[in-house]
Amino acid sequence: MVQILNRGSIRPASPRLQRRNEQRRLEILQAAAKVFRRRGYAASGMREIADELDSSAGNLYYYFRGKDEILYFCQDRALDLMQAAVGEALRSAAPYAKKLESVIRAHVRIMLGELEGATAHLEVDALPEELRRAVVGKRDAYEHSIRKLVAAGVKASEFEPCDAALVTRAILGAVNWTARWYRPDGAQPVAQIAAALSDYLVRGLLAAPQAGAAP
């Protein structure tokens, strides 16, 4: 793992201070995600993120080493939330269609939600090599979990036989692509986009009802 947590204090902080620090870091990630989305990552600096928070760039440097590290934590946090959603789905007793639906909906909500910000989620190539490797590792693990879910649904005859790896990538492509067209001020609420996407993407997997010899 990348050692960039818990900076800014030499001795361990009190639990209360730790909570406050964590809260402040979240606020910064939230503001940064907005700024990255609005200006693009390349054109965003610590100054713009600080402005969004009515704060100073100096204050931000207390929490993060720079905008690379902020981008890294945006992606890291988004992936943790996504992986948690797929883990929960894998453990649940719901049918595979419901499991996958909940994973897709969570992904869209996290991608487009206020905190994470779609742009931040995709700018993986902008990260310095060490941070990029850490994010890519988490991404691969997440993709692998979805593939496992799809393959298990096929094995349980809930889903049509398919290339689980390819279908997983198609699903990830469809949901990640929202970053290219979603506008926070658009007419469609995130929940509606998430529901429509998951309905469509899960339907493509469902095994035809076993109703005799109908084609």
Next chain:
Amino acid sequence: MVQILNRGSIRPASPRLQRRNEQRRLEILQAAAKVFRRRGYAASGMREIADELDSSAGNLYYYFRGKDEILYFCQDRALDLMQAAVGEALRSAAPYAKKLESVIRAHVRIMLGELEGATAHLEVDALPEELRRAVVGKRDAYEHSIRKLVAAGVKASEFEPCDAALVTRAILGAVNWTARWYRPDGAQPVAQIAAALSDYLVRGLLAAPQAGAAP
């Protein structure tokens, strides 16, 4: 339209010379797509493209003003081919599922094919404003055509009622995302990827067979 065609000669060229120029331009686009894919657009220059062709950068400048213009023509050509495929599908008498299938397969083939190169297709933000606008206009027209096809399939009761705009974006996301993971030296041939993706993406639209009151 952007006026950048037919440079390099003051008086109209003979048909034979025009054909030869056109052929050479295609070769350059092909080589450039490969270089962009391998090195990334930002790290590619006229020099690298010329090297790929065993030519000189000076020779390339006879055909194209610079790498921006080459990128523009890669995208322009890909979109022309894609739009032609969707136009053909819209005019054909095939069922809507078959029409959409052929559009998706053509898109993947064009994206991943030797000539166009997936990277070149997606680097739209790298273009200078005037060229970018032209490409975005063609992209919008293409997306609109697919949306029309999906909506017509719904109207004909071949497809389930759905948000045609959203489904179209999901389809485009799934196929464009191939650029992120496809490797020309990978195990899966392009035709196989195209077939598996189109099967999955069309299945998600198909209306349930009208076999009585089964759920």
